[in-house]
Amino acid sequence: MRKLLLSSTTVAAALLWAAAAANAVPIAAGSELSTNGSDTFTATSISFINPGNIGGTSGSFQTDFGVVPPLLTGVVTFTNFTNASSNFQLYTATANGNTTTLVAATIDSFVFTPGTPLESLDVKGTGTLTLTGFDPTPGNWELTTQGPGGTATVTFSQTSVASAAEPASLGLFGTALLMTGWLYNRRRYRQ
Numbered sequence: 001m002r003k004l005l006l007s008s009t010t011v012a013a014a015l016l017w018a019a020a021a022a023n024a025v026p027i028a029a030g031s032e033l034s035t036n037g038s039d040t041f042t043a044t045s046i047s048f049i050n051p052g053n054i055g056g057t058s059g060s061f062q063t064d065f066g067v068v069p070p071l072l073t074g075v076v077t078f079t080n081f082t083n084a085s086s087n088f089q090l091y092t093a094t095a096n097g098n099t100t101t102l103v104a105a106t107i108d109s110f111v112f113t114p115g116t117p118l119e120s121l122d123v124k125g126t127g128t129l130t131l132t133g134f135d136p137t138p139g140n141w142e143l144t145t146q147g148p149g150g151t152a153t154v155t156f157s158q159t160s161v162a163s164a165a166e167p168a169s170l171g172l173f174g175t176a177l178l179m180t181g182w183l184y185n186r187r188r189y190r191q
Contacts, residue, residue: 029164031059
């Protein structure tokens with residue numbers, strides 16, 4: 001019995017240590033980062049002109065970026081993409097010594113709406129958000145832009161929202177606790 005208790009305690013302690021060492025915590029679910037800037041777009045691609053701006057933050061981003069209007073300018077760098085792109089870094093942003101990125105895993109919809117004189121593009125997808133001091137966290141993103149498409153320089157806005165995520169380390173810890181209970185019961189009924 002003592003051996004079982006000692007081994008169970010050792011396993012639990014090792015898993016807790018691994019969970020603490022893995023990283024900090026996920027970006028809080030619902031945390032939002034809004035950005036904007038200038039671009040050109042077509043029915044199949046978007047190209048960014050200059051570094052963008054951080055327009056608004058909430059949750060973990062609010063805490064680390066401390067952004068309130070007016071906009072922080074020149075801190076967001078975007079990557080051009082097409083409707084066929086996947087696993088690309090959409091942006092990286094730095095403010096107050098903290099950095100965040102969004103690696104866009106997928107483009108779920110790429111909707112170009114022709115019109116005269118204005119056209120619009122709405123792109124949505126999923127990805128992984130990172131922020132200094134936090135675990136990489138799944139999230140959703142949406143980018144909208146409107147104007148005369150093609151070569152005209154127009155404005156865009158982009159929003160990223162962190163999804164609820166359970167760290168894998170907690171799952172491992174739960175599994176270890178279940179196994180400990182199972183071993184204890186098995187051993188108890190064998191005697």
